Every structure is written in C-alpha cells, then in structure tokens.
Amino acid sequence: MKMKIGIVGFGFMGHCDADTFDTFDDIELTAVCDTNPDQLKDAPEGVKQYSNVDDMLKDADIDVVMVSTPNPSHPEMVKKAAKAGKHVICEKPAAMSVKEFDEMVEACKEAGVLFTVHQQRRWDTDYRVMKEVYDKHMVGDPYIIKSQLYGFNGYMHDWHVYPEMGGGMLYDWGVHLIDQILNMVDSKIVSLYADIRNVINEKVDDYFKIIMKFASGVTAEIELGTYYLTPMRGWFIGGNTGSAMLNGFTNEGKIVRTEHLLENVPGKITMTAVGPTRSFGPAPEGLLIDEPLPEVNVSQRDYFVQFLKAFNGEEEVFVKPEQVRRVLRVMDAVRESGKTGKAIEFEK
Ligand SMILES: NC(=O)c1ccc[n+]([C@@H]2O[C@H](COP(=O)([O-])OP(=O)(O)OC[C@H]3O[C@@H](n4cnc5c(N)ncnc54)[C@H](O)[C@@H]3O)[C@@H](O)[C@H]2O)c1
Known part of the structure; x- marks a missing residue:
C-alpha cells in the first residue's frame, strides 16, 4: 500500500525528507x-x-505526518496529529523532557496510531x-568505545542558538550520538559523567564529553x-584482542592486532625522541598487523524502508518509544552531571 505523507515544518529537514x-x-x-x-x-509540484497544521490534519489524503518543526513544538504537533488519526514520525529530539514525551506516547497509544522518532543516524x-x-x-571483548565529532568554527545556525528553542549541541547531535551508543551496547548504564560547556556560544552548549x-x-x-x-x-x-579506529563518515580506518601479546620488551629498544620508555615507544617491526574495517551497505534512507514495514503491519516500528525515552533520561542525567560536576548513578 502506498504511504501518503504530509510534512509539517518545511524547513531544512522538511526539504531533506521530501527529497x-x-x-x-x-x-x-x-x-x-x-x-x-x-x-x-x-x-514540489x-x-x-x-x-496551518490544523488545516493539514483535516486532509484525508494523509496517512502519516512527519513533524519537522523546531523542537519545542513537537509535543503539540504529535498530539494533534495523533488525535486526527495520523501515524506520526517526529524529528529528534522528540521532546525536551521525559514528561512531555510520555504524554506524546500516551496520545498516540490512545489514538491507536504508530509513533516513532527520526533517529536515522542508526543507519x-x-x-x-x-x-x-x-x-x-572483531577486537575481542571491548572495554572502551569512543565516538568523537569535531567541527571547526563554533557555528550554530538559526534557532539553535536559543535555549528556549531547544538549541545547543546536546539537543542537536547529542541525541544521535547517545542513541547510537545505546543501540550498540546492550547493557544497563551503571553511571555517567558529563562535562558540558559553552566555549564560544553564549547561551547554549557547544562542547560536551x-x-x-x-x-x-x-x-x-x-x-x-x-x-x-x-x-x-x-x-x-x-578490545582485548585488538583496536579499531575509524576517521570520517565512511569505513575509512583499520583494525590493528598484535602478532603476540604481553611479551616482556627490553627497555632500551623502545627509544623515543625524548628518551627511552618501556611501554610507549614505537612498536617493534612486524608486531602490529593492520586489517581493513568491515564494509556495510546502509544509508539513512533505510530508516524509511524500515518504517514502511511498520506502516504495512509487517513489523513494529524500529525506533521504539521506550528507546527514545531512555535517551531522554540519559540526557537529563547528563545535564545534571554537567551542572554538579559529579558522576550520576544510573539504572542500578
Ligand atoms: N534527524 C536529523 O538528523 C535532523 C537534522 C536536522 C534537524 N532535525 C530536526 O528537525 C527539526 C527542524 O529543524 P530544521 O533544521 O529543519 O529547522 P528549520 O528552522 O530549518 O525548519 C523548521 C520549519 O518549521 C516551520 N515552522 C515553525 N513553526 C511552525 C508551525 N507552527 N507550523 C508549521 N511550520 C512551522 C518554520 O517556518 C521552518 O520552516 C528540529 O526538531 C531539528 O532538531 C533533525
């Protein structure tokens, strides 16, 4: 069955989705x-x-509403769309608080419509x-995962510079980066710590760890x-049998393994420009072996391929409300840790 969609908020993301x-x-x-x-x-012609969204929601020719308005309007838009009997895909961040999000989920449940969030960076x-x-x-049992994203001039556009509009990088890329990690590591979070800063933007965060x-x-x-x-x-x-590094948005990078582990290295041969070191000098010839990273065949378009399956009743929505709720809870804890400078116990 053809899925008929209406977009509310035809700005940057609305145009991207239309394409x-x-x-x-x-x-x-x-x-x-x-x-x-x-x-x-x-x-498009x-x-x-x-x-006006109320007029659009009266249109019987729409099965699904894509909410692409700025962040604070998401709860109102989602609840209205659900009430009008439309399935809803909401842009991230779905809501600016867990309470708001729960109300959105409840409204969609009550109306019996699908509800999901555009976390397409899972693809x-x-x-x-x-x-x-x-x-x-591929690197044995992992002990550390690092996800890094650095840009060059502190630039944030339009409403993203206003806190009351849900501006700042935590609400922007932060949601995606947290969502990615939570969908990689299938485990409870014991604790978290965050350092959040305004390096050159006056009112909203532009750096976080x-x-x-x-x-x-x-x-x-x-x-x-x-x-x-x-x-x-x-x-x-x-991991305990190798390291994997990637630089860029593709699969550029490598997996590095060692030929043999934990061999006692004689002190003097690991010389550096500032003197000898027993553990951190250059690796002896032949010890490190590089392998390519795996290849994958995905694109952000797959988000909608997956959503179509839910629309056609073949599967549940892939980006589940409970997963989105967990991300929002992590973001609350992250903000609290950022404020207090203390680690937060989580999901204990
Ligand atoms: N999934 C992603 O990767 C991704 C990327 C960028 C933006 N987004 C999200 O998409 C949403 C929109 O961001 P954007 O960058 O496209 O913003 P934008 O400012 O470019 O577009 C928003 C549009 O909504 C319109 N609008 C505002 N209030 C409205 C209302 N009441 N009724 C109808 N239209 C209204 C504005 O006129 C504007 O054209 C945000 O929630 C943002 O976080 C998601």
Missing part, C-alpha cells in the same frame, strides 16, 4: 505545511500546501561499521566540539 521520499515508489508526499510562506515556494555508515566490529567481537560506564564492563565516551580546529568524525573501539 528522500522522492526516491521511493511506495511513499507519496501529498502535503507540506509551513507558517513561513517563503519555505513553501519550492514545494502537485503537493498540497498549507499554512550512518561509520556507526554501522563500528557496530559490526562491536557485535562480531559524556562518559557512560555500562554494567557489561564497557565504557563509552562521547565527545563533541563545534570549536575544535581539527574537524573530524572519529571512532575507536579497544
């Missing part, structure tokens, strides 16, 4: 809605245009490559900075 829908035979964009008439000027190539390394124990210690023994460290003059997307997974 993605255009690549599907079984998704039809039937309507777009935006309060700013300028945003509707380049709406034949697609109905609305300036990012870099993430899936490292998830495969993790899932398939989050350290999550899982019951399984893995520690995950997420670090994002918009004012890091060495921009990169990076991953590292350290």
Whole structure:
C-alpha cells in the first residue's frame, strides 16, 4: 500500500525528507505545511500546501505526518496529529523532557496510531561499521568505545542558538550520538559523567564529553566540539584482542592486532625522541598487523524502508518509544552531571 505523507515544518529537514521520499515508489508526499510562506515556494509540484497544521490534519489524503518543526513544538504537533488519526514520525529530539514525551506516547497509544522518532543516524555508515566490529567481537571483548565529532568554527545556525528553542549541541547531535551508543551496547548504564560547556556560544552548549560506564564492563565516551580546529568524525573501539579506529563518515580506518601479546620488551629498544620508555615507544617491526574495517551497505534512507514495514503491519516500528525515552533520561542525567560536576548513578 502506498504511504501518503504530509510534512509539517518545511524547513531544512522538511526539504531533506521530501527529497528522500522522492526516491521511493511506495511513499507519496501529498502535503507540506509551513507558517513561513517563503519555505513553501519550492514545494514540489502537485503537493498540497498549507499554512496551518490544523488545516493539514483535516486532509484525508494523509496517512502519516512527519513533524519537522523546531523542537519545542513537537509535543503539540504529535498530539494533534495523533488525535486526527495520523501515524506520526517526529524529528529528534522528540521532546525536551521525559514528561512531555510520555504524554506524546500516551496520545498516540490512545489514538491507536504508530509513533516513532527520526533517529536515522542508526543507519550512518561509520556507526554501522563500528557496530559490526562491536557485535562480531572483531577486537575481542571491548572495554572502551569512543565516538568523537569535531567541527571547526563554533557555528550554530538559526534557532539553535536559543535555549528556549531547544538549541545547543546536546539537543542537536547529542541525541544521535547517545542513541547510537545505546543501540550498540546492550547493557544497563551503571553511571555517567558529563562535562558540558559553552566555549564560544553564549547561551547554549557547544562542547560536551559524556562518559557512560555500562554494567557489561564497557565504557563509552562521547565527545563533541563545534570549536575544535581539527574537524573530524572519529571512532575507536579497544578490545582485548585488538583496536579499531575509524576517521570520517565512511569505513575509512583499520583494525590493528598484535602478532603476540604481553611479551616482556627490553627497555632500551623502545627509544623515543625524548628518551627511552618501556611501554610507549614505537612498536617493534612486524608486531602490529593492520586489517581493513568491515564494509556495510546502509544509508539513512533505510530508516524509511524500515518504517514502511511498520506502516504495512509487517513489523513494529524500529525506533521504539521506550528507546527514545531512555535517551531522554540519559540526557537529563547528563545535564545534571554537567551542572554538579559529579558522576550520576544510573539504572542500578
Ligand atoms: N534527524 C536529523 O538528523 C535532523 C537534522 C536536522 C534537524 N532535525 C530536526 O528537525 C527539526 C527542524 O529543524 P530544521 O533544521 O529543519 O529547522 P528549520 O528552522 O530549518 O525548519 C523548521 C520549519 O518549521 C516551520 N515552522 C515553525 N513553526 C511552525 C508551525 N507552527 N507550523 C508549521 N511550520 C512551522 C518554520 O517556518 C521552518 O520552516 C528540529 O526538531 C531539528 O532538531 C533533525
């Protein structure tokens, strides 16, 4: 069955999603809605245009509403769409508090409609490559996962600079980066610690480091900075039989293993520019072996391939409300730790 979709909030993300829908035979964009008439000027031909969401929700030609308005309006939009009997895909962050989110879930349950959140970065190539390394124990038993994202000029656009609009990087990329880790490590979080800063943005966070210690023994460290003059997307997974590193949004990187472990290295041969060291000098010739990272074939478009299965009643939604709720709870704890400077016990 063809899925007919209406987008409310036809700005940056609304346009991106419209382009993605255009690549599907079984998704039809039937309507777009935006309060700013300028945003509707380049709406695709034949697609109905609305300036008011209440009018769009009366349109019987819409099965699913994609909520792509700025963050604070998500609860109102989702609840209205559910009440109108439409399935809902909401942009991330779904809500700015767990309480708001619970109300959205409840409204969708009551109306008997599907509800999910656009966490499409679960299909990012870099993430899936490292998830495969993790899932398939390619570096043995992992003890550390690092996810890093650095940008170069501190720039944040439009409403993202206002706290009351849900601005800042925690609400922006933070949601994705936490969601990725929680969907990689299948374990309770024992404790977490966060350092959150405003390096050059006055009112909203533009740097954070989050350290999550899982019951399984893995520690995950997420670090994002918009004012890091060495921009990169990076991953590292350290395990007891190897290390995996990735740099970029593809599978560029390597797995490194050692030929033999824990051999007593004689002190003098590990010379560095500043003198000898027994543990941290260059590796002896032939000790380290490089292997390629696995290849994966995914794209963010797969989010909607998966959603179609739920729409057609074949599967549950992939991005489940309870998973989104856990991310929001982590974000609350992260903020608390950022404020107090203390580690927080979590899911004990
Ligand atoms: N999933 C992702 O990777 C991703 C990426 C970027 C943005 N987002 C999310 O998408 C949402 C929108 O972000 P954006 O960058 O596209 O913002 P944007 O400002 O470019 O677009 C938002 C649009 O909503 C419109 N709007 C505001 N209030 C409205 C209302 N009451 N009714 C109808 N239209 C209204 C605005 O006029 C604007 O055109 C945010 O929640 C953001 O976090 C998600």
